Amino acid sequence: MTQKLILAAGMALGLSACVDPSLPQPEPEPDPNACGAADLQFLVGQKRSVLAMMSLPAPVRVIEPGMAVTMDYNADRLNIELDEQNRISRVYCS
Secondary structure, X not given: OXXXXXXXXXXXXXXXXXXXXXXXXXXXXXXXXXXXXHHHHHHOOOEHHHHHHXXXXXXXXXXXXXXXXXXXXXXXXXXEEEOOOOEEEEEXXX
8 A cells, every 4th residue: 555655646746747837828718608698698589679778798799790890809798799680699708
């Protein structure tokens, strides 16, 4: 039992020497619901006019069909996509 413990401790020390603290650490995965989109899924299928009656968290972006949007990622930004009938087709963070 003692030999196994010593062997395990030695292996742990050996593996810890393989970690280079000067290397950049991976970024943590962003919260896919950081903007609160999960709580607003009831909007999908609604007319755009319902947005005027709501107090939405900033930042928010309403995306109309064919509208150019930036590709930058902001986990806190609420995106609301509209379809050709001016109905909400998608609510998501980015």
